[in-house]
Amino acid sequence: xKKIIAVIDALHFTEDQIAGFKYFAGETNSLxxxxxxxxxxxxxIPVATMFPEPAIIGYDQISxxxxxxxxxxxxxxxxxxxxxxxxxxxxIVIRESVNSPIEEVVAASRFADLLLVSxxxxxAALIDSNPPRFLKDVLAEAECPVMVLPDVLxxxxxxxxxxxxxxxxxxxxxxxxxxxxxxxxxPVKVVYVAEDHQKVLPFEVKLKSYLEQHYANxxxxxxxxxxxxxxxxxxxxxxxCIVTYGAFGRSGASRFFHRSDAENILRTTNIPIFITHP
Numbered sequence: 001x002k003k004i005i006a007v008i009d010a011l012h013f014t015e016d017q018i019a020g021f022k023y024f025a026g027e028t029n030s031l032x033x034x035x036x037x038x039x040x041x042x043x044x045i046p047v048a049t050m051f052p053e054p055a056i057i058g059y060d061q062i063s064x065x066x067x068x069x070x071x072x073x074x075x076x077x078x079x080x081x082x083x084x085x086x087x088x089x090x091x092i093v094i095r096e097s098v099n100s101p102i103e104e105v106v107a108a109s110r111f112a113d114l115l116l117v118s119x120x121x122x123x124a125a126l127i128d129s130n131p132p133r134f135l136k137d138v139l140a141e142a143e144c145p146v147m148v149l150p151d152v153l154x155x156x157x158x159x160x161x162x163x164x165x166x167x168x169x170x171x172x173x174x175x176x177x178x179x180x181x182x183x184x185x186x187p188v189k190v191v192y193v194a195e196d197h198q199k200v201l202p203f204e205v206k207l208k209s210y211l212e213q214h215y216a217n218x219x220x221x222x223x224x225x226x227x228x229x230x231x232x233x234x235x236x237x238x239x240x241c242i243v244t245y246g247a248f249g250r251s252g253a254s255r256f257f258h259r260s261d262a263e264n265i266l267r268t269t270n271i272p273i274f275i276t277h278p
Contacts, residue, residue, distance in 0.1 A: 001028075001029055001030050001031065002028045002029075002030040002113040002114060002179060003030065003031075003033070003111070003112050003113045003114075004024065004025050004028060004030045004031075004032050004033070004112065004113060004114045004115075004116065005032075005033045005034075005035055005108055005109070005112045005114075005115055005116070006018075006021040006032060006033070006034050006035065006115075006116035006117070007034075007035050007037065007101075007105050007108075007115065007116070007117050007121065007138075008034060008035070008036055008037070008081075008118075008121065009036075009037060009101075009121060010036050010037060010074045010077055010078060011070070011073060011074055011077060012121075013077065013081070013118075014151060015080075015084055016151055016152045016153070017118045017149070017151055018034070018081070018084050018085065019153065020116075020118070020149045020150075020152075020153035020272075021034065021116045021149070022085075022088060022090065023153060024114075024116060024147060024149075024272075025090075027180055027182050027183065028114070028179060028180060028182070029182070030113075031089065031090075031091060032090045032091065033090075033091040033092075033093055034081065034085065034090055034091070034092050034093065035093050035104070035105070035108055036078060036081060036092060036093065037101050037104055037105075078092075101134060102134065102137045102138065102141065105117075105138055105142070106138075106141045106142060106143060109142040109143045109144045109146075110143045110144070112144045113144060113145075113179060114144060114145050114146075114147060114179055115138070115142055115144055115145070115146045115147070116146075116147050116149060117135060117138060117146065117147075117148055117149070118148075118149050118150070118151055119135060119148050119149065119150055119151070119266060119273075120151055121134060121135060135148065135266070139275055144276075145172075145175050145176070145179065145274065145275070145276035146274070146275050146276065147242075147272055147273070147274050148266060148272065148273045148274075148275065149272050150239070150270045150271060150272065153272065154239045154240050154271075155240060156183075156186065156240065156241065156242055156272070157186070157187070157240040157241065158186065158187050158188070158189060158240065158241040158242075159176075159183060159186055159187070159188045159189070159215075159241065159242050159244075160188075160189045160191055160234075160235070160241050160242065160243040160244070161173045161176075161188065161189070161190045161191065161243075161244050162191055162231060162243060162244055162245050162246075163190050163191065163192050163201075163202075163207070164192060164193070164195070164202070164227065165192075165201075165202025165203060166246065167246075167278065168246025168247045168277065168278065169245075169246045170203075170207070171246060171276065171277075171278050172244045172245055172246045172274065172275070172276050173211075173244055174210075175274075175276050176242075176244050176274050177214050177215075181214075183215075184214060184215055184216060185216050185217070186215075186217075187217045187218075187219065188211065188215045188217065188218045188219070189218075189219045189220075189221055190207070190211070190218065190219070190220045190221065191221045191223060191231070191234065192220070192221070192222050192223070193222075193223045193224070193225060193226075193227040193230045193231070194222055194223065194224050195227065199222055199224075201220060201222060204220075208220075228264065228265070231243075231265060232264060232265055232268065232269075235265065235269045235271060236268060236269060238269070238270075238271055239270045239271055240271075241271055242271065242272045242273070242274060243265075243269075243271060243272075243273055243274070244273075244274040244275075245265075245273065245274070245275045246275075246276070246277065247275075247276075247277035247278070
């Protein structure tokens with residue numbers, strides 16, 4: 001059994017998102033802990049304006065009526081969360097984010113096997129981008145593997161391992177394999193984009209020896225071109241697979257793609273993405 005945590009904003013989540021979290025907890029036969037972050041007293045609220053960047057107002061600038069409305073919505077959402085989760089033995093933890101949601105999440109990830117988060121999760125205190133700034137910070141700073149989920153999860157029919165021969169890429173594959181032993185019968189596709197005209201799969205014999213111990217159906221695909229572009233073309237119309245990547249936001253040899261390339265994958269695909277770093 002693994003320790004899996006999922007992070008949601010107390011003011012913004014959907015039943016479909018919670019269903020996705022419960023699916024992956026079920027696939028690891030693990031108890032799920034939903035960390036419901038409450039940022040009402042510390043957050044800032046984005047306000048629609050005529051300008052491209054949203055205006056931001058502090059919580060202490062909201063009227064008494066406005067604060068009451070936010071508190072009512074938060075309480076109603078937590079009631080809904082209990083209705084969705086209580087019969088499935090999901091542990092719900094309500095945490096007020098005193099400083100920053102990122103700090104809360106990173107602290108929780110230090111003592112977890114897997115962190116689940118939706119690709120649209122954000123918080124009022126963070127000016128949004130696409131992907132949300134909160135998500136990018138979580139991927140760079142989390143101290144356990146992270147699975148980024150679409151808002152609506154489709155049935156998983158294939159696992160795609162992004163591979164380039166580096167320690168980062170095989171580390172991600174190994175971590176995924178250890179976390180999800182029940183995916184052993186789902187078809188696996190190892191995708192290598194040939195760089196510098198090296199069209200031979202790096203460490204081919206050792207890689208195949210490892211994967212054949214864990215998966216019944218493995219296909220190896222060698223593609224040409226620039227890696228980020230090739231992977232985006234492969235994944236852009238998919239919604240029935242999971243893809244793994246190595247380090248996000250790290251420097252040097254540990255990085256699989258440049259951070260901007262990984263963000264492009266997150267922004268334009270609608271599939272679960274498993275990212276971890278050593």
